[in-house]
Amino acid sequence: MTYSPPPAEELRLIDAELWQLDARRAHLLARRTWLVTVLRQAAAPAQAPAPAIPASGFAPARAEAAVPRVQNVLLVLGGVLLTVAAIAFTLVSWGHLGIAGRALVLGGVTAAVLAAPVPLLARGLRSTGEAVAGLGLALTVLDAYALHEVAFAGADSTGFAAGAAAVLAAGWAAYGTLPRVRELRLPLPAALAAGQLPLLLWAVAAGAGPSVIAGALLVTAAGDTAVALRWAVPAVRVTATAGAFGAGGCGALAAGWLSWSASGPGAAARAALLLLLAAGIAVAAGLRSRAEEHTTGLSVAAGLLAVGALGGLARSVLPAMWTVPAYLVCGVALPAVVRRAALPRALRRGAVLASVAVQGLALVTVVPLVGIALLGPASWVARIWSGAPDGARAAVATEEVWPPYAGTAPLVTAVVAAVLALTVRDGALRARARLTALTAAWATVLVLPPVLDMPYAAGLMVLGVLTAGTLAVAARARGGDLAVTALVLASVTSVAVGFEALAARAATPSVLAVLAVLFAAASTRARLSPVTAPAALVHATALACAAGAAAGWAPQHIALPVLAVPAVAALVAPRTGGAARVPVEVAGGAAGLLAVALAVPAPPMLALVLALCGAITAGAALRPDRRALGHASAALFVLASWVRLAAWEVTAPEAYTLPAALPALVVGVLRRRRDVRASSWAAYGPGLVVALLPSLAAAWTDAHWQRPLLLGAAALLVTLLGARHRLKAPLVLGGAVLALDALHELAPYLVQVTDALPRWVPPALAGLLLLVVGATYERRLRDVRRVREVLGGMD
Structure with a gap:
């Protein structure tokens, strides 16, 4: 229908x-x-004339898009x-x-x-x-x-x-x-x-x-891979390549997850077959690829898949702690297997890169343990000298923090170090390989005591030997990068062992003494001294503090042995190289500041420490390139005298100002002799201000006559000296102080006179004064100008 x-x-x-x-x-x-x-364009002559413009005067519109x-x-x-x-x-x-x-x-x-x-x-x-x-x-x-x-x-x-x-x-x-x-x-x-x-x-x-x-x-x-390799049509090849990467990547990821989560050898074997299939696809594609970089990339992927397959099989039959070593062994063996198969260069290079990637991932798994071994001992600062722990593991971490599968970590780092040291022959890569090998070997020794749970003393000895070994490597290294790496490792290890030694009272001074000696011995190499010399001073400072504390000394008494460090730094700095001089002086200065901080609770001891610091600084100021330290030395001596006077409960300001003013005036005299162009304000101004102004302030509140009299006499002498030698600063400062001191002395009498006069007298006197000034204004103005010219002509 x-x-x-x-x-x-x-x-x-x-x-x-x-x-x-x-x-x-x-x-x-x-x-x-x-x-x-x-067709019209094809039939037109090669040199066709330009198209004629219509009579209207407008050219035809140009098409905005091609047909x-x-x-x-x-x-x-x-x-x-x-x-x-x-x-x-x-x-x-x-x-x-x-x-x-x-x-x-x-x-x-x-x-x-x-x-x-x-x-x-x-x-x-x-x-x-x-x-x-x-x-x-x-x-x-x-x-x-x-x-x-x-x-x-x-x-x-x-x-x-x-x-x-x-x-x-x-x-x-x-x-x-x-x-x-x-x-x-x-x-x-x-x-x-x-x-x-x-x-x-x-x-x-x-x-x-x-x-x-x-x-x-x-x-x-x-x-998809077969089609991409055999088909020449670009659209087909691109589609097949995209499909191969998409389906192959998803399948490889799924197989890798199955291998990692396999509960037994059977499941691991099935996952391994899938991973090997994926690796075979990658190898086949690499063999047929015309671009070397593509072949290398596919070879890297194939190598990682093969390591995942074989490592997963081994993991399924070994204890959990051997998982990383199993994969690592497969990764290390991969280049040797590929080399024997006589494969193309690009495939062999990809296998080597895959092996490097596996070794790098294996080292990453050890990083948390290395961090615990380095940072864990710092916890002893809060419980210093609470008693030696039971073993090296308890010295760096508690059982809750310790990783469960740390037992094979030293084996992992040792294998990587050996492979890098023995197999890398290329000149361009050998330097980097040596740096990585050194770091891996250092990590092996660092984590070995806690992994094996050695006795506490044995763990300290191992770390001390590790510090000495890395310093020896730095001393003998020919390359700059290797020496810097070894120095960094030695410094980090010394800090860790120093913190770990804080657990036992007897161990702390011994360990710090050994560290100070090791870094001092390494400082004999000029290229190492910029790091090792200040490090030796730092350890020596810690040793002085630890020795004093172990002897039961008070902090202010510990400051005295600490001062030995800046003294040594002042003696050693001129003999070190140019690059090490400043770090040594900085380390010595830091030790001096620590000594001052320790002595603060006891003013008499603080005065002594400041005086000793001034003496050390004065000795350093004798060097031509450190003349500026003379000012610091003078300041330290003045501070020492002030602290001593305060400890004696001296309240007279002259006791504090005169010890500072007299050296300042002496320095001013010497400066004027060397440089006649120096002004009197720069030479004598600071000393005169310190000597006169605090006494003037005290005189205004002093009910007795002795201080104003002495201050007036001193101000008069300064004024006369300024007038005699035509010096502006003594003249102005001395005259001002003299006038204020005289005003202070006349003040009681002026008050009495003011009270005795009738009420109309002060206004009358003020008016009379204004009349006199007004009548002689021009002459007074000339006097002021003459005084200004006189002062201007002085130094």
């Missing part, structure tokens, strides 16, 4: 068909215009709209057709659309053929969906999708290899894209486990 759609539906179909015809006509007209233009580009956009839009229309037809109008009608529509439309590109390609309409072919491929997907809804509605959707994907991939591949259709670029990449799904969907539909799903992904990746 013939099916007639409802009028509304038939009207919609007719409108859609007319719209398609209009679009097709517009496309053909545009194509015709472009072909006519191409082929516009054509491609229109074709893509047309194909998308037709695909949408087909989907709408399948979803909306499918139920109105019978079985025969459905089959006729599906088969006829799909076959017609798939056959249309052949005549279009014959006429040179390649872009149109691509668009129509894309529409045909989309229709085949709709055909598969319609077939499922009609004939296989009760079947499993995932299983049907797997079969449909396989059929579509095969059909599209066959369609793309037809003699005329093979010119199209879309069918074969689409077939490859569809080919990614069948195995994966079949595995999911069958309820397979993770191993089977990972295997399906890897087999799919193997097929």
Whole structure:
């Protein structure tokens, strides 16, 4: 029977068909215009004249887009709209057709659309053929969906999708290899894209486990790799490469997770087979690749996958603590195995890089343990001399902090150190390998005492030997980088062993003494002295503090042996190299500050410490390049005298100011003799200010007559000396102090006179004074100018 759609539906179909015809006509007209233009350009002479401008004076408008580009956009839009229309037809109008009608529509439309590109390609309409072919491929997907809804509605959707994907991939591949259709670029990449799904969907539909799903992904990746290596068409190769990386990467990750989480040898073996399959795919691709960098990258991936497979097998039968060594051994053996297989250079280089990556990851697992061994002893600062721990492990960490699988850490670092030291022969890489090997060997010795839980004293001895060994390496190293690395390791180790020695009272001075001697001995090498010499002084300072505390001395008494360090620094600094001189002086100065801080609770001892610091600084100031320290030495002596006076409870300001003022005046005299251009303010001003002003302030509050009298006499003497030698600073300061001191002495009498005079006398005197000043204003102004000129002519 013939099916007639409802009028509304038939009207919609007719409108859609007319719209398609209009679009097709517009496309053909545009194509015709472009072909006519191409033919005219080909027939024109090589040197055609410029196109004439019409009489209107306006040139024809330039097209904003090329004709082929516009054509491609229109074709893509047309194909998308037709695909949408087909989907709408399948979803909306499918139920109105019978079985025969459905089959006729599906088969006829799909076959017609798939056959249309052949005549279009014959006429040179390649872009149109691509668009129509894309529409045909989309229709085949709709055909598969319609077939499922009609004939296989009760079947499993995932299983049907797997079969449909396989059929579509095969059909599209066959369609793309037809003699005329093979010119199209879309069918074969689409077939490859569809080919990614069948195995994966079949595995999911069958309820397979993770191993089977990972295997399906890897087999799919193997097929993609084969296509990418054998097919020359760029679009097919790009699609196959993307599929190989996508499916292969997912499969390799899944296999790696299965290997890591395997609960027994059987599961580990299945995961290992998958990882080896992935490695084989990578090796096969690397062997056929033409770019050396691609081959190297694939070889690195293959090496890591092989290590993961074999290491996972070993991990499944070994205790948990041997997991990292198992993978490490596989990584170390990888380059040797590849070298014997006589593979290309790029593959061998990739295997070496994979081995380096495995060794680097193995070293990363030891970093937490190294951090515990270095930072853990610092906790003894809060519980100093609380008693020696039971063993070296308790000296660096508690049982809660100690890693559970730390037993094989020294083996890991030792293996890496040996491999790097013995196998790297390349000159450019050998220097870096030696640095890493040294660091790995140092880490091995560092973590060995706590890992083996040696006795506390034995652990300290091992760390002391490690410090001496790294210093010896630094002393004998020829390369600068190796020496710097060894120095850093030695310094870090010395800090750790110093903190660890704080656990026992007897161990602290002994360890610090050994460290001071070791760094002092290393300072005989000039290139090491900028680091080792100040480090020796730091350890010596700590030794002085520890020895004094162990003897039961008070902090102010400990300050005296600490002062030996800046004294030694002052003696040693001139004999060291230029680069070590400043670090030695800084270390000595820091020790001096520590001594002062220790002596603060006892003022008499503080005065002694300041005086000794002044003497040490004065000795250093005798050097021509340290003359500026003389000022610091004078300041320290003055501070020492002030602290001593304060300890004696002396309150007279002259006792504090005169010891500082007299040396300042002496220095001013010497300066004026050397430099006659120096002003009196710079030479004598500081000393006079310190000598006179505090006494003047005290005189104003002093009820007795002795201080004002002596201060006035001193100010008068200073004023006369300033006038005699034409010095501005003594004249001005002495005269000002003398006037203020006299005013202070006359103040009581002025008050008495003021009280005795009638109330009208002070205003009258003030008025009279103003009249006199006003009448003689010009003369007084000349006097002021004359005084200013006199003062200006003085020094």
